Amino acid sequence: xxxxxxxxxxxxxxxxxxxxxxxxxxxxxxxxxxxxxxxxxxxxxxxxxxxxxxxxxxxxxxxxxxxxxxxxxxxxxxxxxxxxxxxxxxxxxxxxxxxxxxxxxxxxxxxxxxxxxxxxxxxxxxxxxxxxxxxxxxxxxxxxxxxxxxxxxxxxxxxxxxxxxxxxxxxxxxxxxxxxxxxxxxxxxxxxxxxxxxxxxxxxxxxxxxxxxxxxxxxxxxxxxxxxxxxxxxxxxxxxxxxxxxxxxxxxxxxxxxxxxxxxxxxxxxxxxxxxxxxxxxxxxxxxxxxxxxxxxxxxxxxxxxxxxxxxxxxxxxxxxxxxxxxxxxxxxxxxxxxxxxxxxxxxxxxxxxxxxxxxxxxxxxxxxxxxxxxxxxxxxxxxxxxxxxxxxxxxxxxxxxxxxxxxxxxxxxxxxxxxxxxxxxxxxxxxxxxxxxxxxxxxxxxxxxxxxxxxxxxxxxxxxxxxxxxxxxxxxxxxxxxxxxxxxx
Numbered sequence: 001x002x003x004x005x006x007x008x009x010x011x012x013x014x015x016x017x018x019x020x021x022x023x024x025x026x027x028x029x030x031x032x033x034x035x036x037x038x039x040x041x042x043x044x045x046x047x048x049x050x051x052x053x054x055x056x057x058x059x060x061x062x063x064x065x066x067x068x069x070x071x072x073x074x075x076x077x078x079x080x081x082x083x084x085x086x087x088x089x090x091x092x093x094x095x096x097x098x099x100x101x102x103x104x105x106x107x108x109x110x111x112x113x114x115x116x117x118x119x120x121x122x123x124x125x126x127x128x129x130x131x132x133x134x135x136x137x138x139x140x141x142x143x144x145x146x147x148x149x150x151x152x153x154x155x156x157x158x159x160x161x162x163x164x165x166x167x168x169x170x171x172x173x174x175x176x177x178x179x180x181x182x183x184x185x186x187x188x189x190x191x192x193x194x195x196x197x198x199x200x201x202x203x204x205x206x207x208x209x210x211x212x213x214x215x216x217x218x219x220x221x222x223x224x225x226x227x228x229x230x231x232x233x234x235x236x237x238x239x240x241x242x243x244x245x246x247x248x249x250x251x252x253x254x255x256x257x258x259x260x261x262x263x264x265x266x267x268x269x270x271x272x273x274x275x276x277x278x279x280x281x282x283x284x285x286x287x288x289x290x291x292x293x294x295x296x297x298x299x300x301x302x303x304x305x306x307x308x309x310x311x312x313x314x315x316x317x318x319x320x321x322x323x324x325x326x327x328x329x330x331x332x333x334x335x336x337x338x339x340x341x342x343x344x345x346x347x348x349x350x351x352x353x354x355x356x357x358x359x360x361x362x363x364x365x366x367x368x369x370x371x372x373x374x375x376x377x378x379x380x381x382x383x384x385x386x387x388x389x390x391x392x393x394x395x396x397x398x399x400x401x402x403x404x405x406x407x408x409x410x411x412x413x414x415x416x417x418x419x420x421x422x423x424x425x426x427x428x429x430x431x432x433x434x435x436x437x438x439x440x441x442x443x444x445x446x447x448x449x450x451x452x453x454x455x456x457x458x459x460x461x462x463x464x465x466x467x468x469x470x471x472x473x474x475x476x477x478x479x480x481x482x483x484x485x486x487x488x489x490x
Contacts, residue, residue, distance in 0.1 A: 054310045055483055057320040062328055063271075067378035072327055075376055076476045083369050088470045089204060090362040092351040096463050098421055099191040099198045104413035106224065187401050187431035188408035190460065191424070201421055203467065208280075209287030209299055213416035219244070221413055222277065229403045229410075230273055231266040233258055240270075242277070242309070242322070256321065265385050265396055268332075269403065275329030276426060278322040279475040281309050286478040301478075303485050326475055329430070331380040333469045336433035338379055339443060340465075341370040343457065346448060351462075366466075382437045397438065404431060422471075429468015432461040 061068045087093060191198055219241070226232070226240035236258050259267055288302035310319035343349070344366060351362045386393040386400075408427045414420040436443070442455035457465075 054319060058323050062324055067331055069327055071378060076473055077480055079372050081473045081477045084470045084473050087365050087369060088467050091353045091358060092362050093463055093466055094202055094204045095200045096203055096425055097198050097200050097460055098424055099195055100417050100420060101197040102412045105409055106413060187404045187434045188428045189405055206418055208283045208422040210284040210289055211416055211418055213419050217415045221410060224410055225273060225407050229407050230270045231262060265400055269400060271325045271328050274322060275325035278326040279472050282475040282478050301485060303489060306482050330472045333433045333472060334373060335380045335382060336436040338373050340436045342446060343443060425464050426468045426471055428464035432465040
């Protein structure tokens with residue numbers, strides 16, 4: 001018996017000698033690692049897959065256009081984001097006029113946020129930035145003071161409470177910035193800038209971040225946006241709102257087959273709103289209130305919150321769709337900036353604040369942003385929209401406009417004042433982008449040396465357009481940061 005066993009063992013050795021190298025060569029060529037019961041490799045690979053599940057499908061070409069995610073990431077993060085960030089820090093773009101006292105037109109809003117981060121807390125008169133309150137505000141004046149008051153004001157603010165106090169001189173300066181818009185069809189319900197309830201908010205002192213505002217009040221706002229304005233078919237019963245507490249049994253990616261039955265324009269509308277919602281969610285996850293101990297709040301990225309909103313497993317596959325809609329919205333607003341560049345490139349158009357040197361630097365930086373945008377090779381083609389029968393296309397465009405205008409009115413129902421500021425700004429920014437895309441002929445016929453009666457942008461629209469796009473640019477940059485955090489947390 002021992003003799004037979006030794007013979008069999010010898011045969012196995014010979015077989016391994018002749019064929020073993022071939023087997024190992026196949027494993028190496030196909031990147032397959034022979035696994036044993038004690039191998040640590042499968043566990044590590046599984047962990048990496050789980051941590052990157054928010055991004056594993058966020059790749060390739062986007063629907064309804066011919067641009068890919070990777071090209072946008074490189075273009076935005078390395079070329080455009082640094083410039084757009086500096087631009088929105090300029091005086092012209094940092095002050096946004098808004099009426100926070102307008103009542104909700106759709107329901108009695110009795111759930112105003114009681115959290116201190118939601119509320120308006122005025123900045124004292126002595127702390128108002130000198131570039132706004134000083135001197136004679138005509139187009140040739142120069143700011144004469146230092147920036148020490150600005151620093152003190154930033155130190156005095158508590159958790160980014162809204163700074164809404166301005167002197168009469170400052171209000172007169174902003175009045176000088178006003179632009180006349182002659183009978184344009186707005187996509188947004190604009191605040192009356194002459195109303196005594198309208199006030200200027202310093203966006204740099206009031207960054208968009210998680211204030212603690214959530215629950216039924218926030219859910220009702222987004223539910224109204226999705227259910228009443230996103231062209232949802234009557235045959236679809238499940239709520240579109242990702243925040244809805246109960247979404248039925250047909251959750252997940254399969255649910256969105258109803259979108260395939262919509263025309264391009266209505267499909268685009270839903271994707272714009274979904275993209276805007278995703279962008280806002282990313283901002284809240286990236287600037288989350290992590291700690292309030294010892295009288296000082298700590299803000300920073302919340303990876304778990306990000307996973308809850310975008311992880312493939314947590315969202316039953318919907319997270320990737322939401323992120324792709326963000327990229328789609330980015331392309332839409334990028335295209336609008338490309339189209340409106342000739343409006344700003346005219347020599348007589350100034351971004352006026354009263355500080356001649358600052359205004360020149362702001363205009364130069366804006367033109368640099370436009371030059372970068374012009375170099376981007378994969379712009380969205382809006383000509384495919386509203387391209388059918390003239391009468392039907394006109395009716396559809398008007399329906400599109402009215403639905404979006406209605407969403408802008410819903411922003412007055414947001415209970416958190418700071419959230420309302422940023423909600424109004426970003427919806428107005430998108431509304432201005434849509435106005436630009438549907439005013440192509442008027443922009444092409446702009447006179448070179450004088451204002452046009454056919455197409456005008458108010459200062460309010462300009463500030464909202466650039467800041468709104470800056471928020472999208474920031475969202476894509478923050479996605480890169482979350483990618484690295486997820487990888488480090490393995």
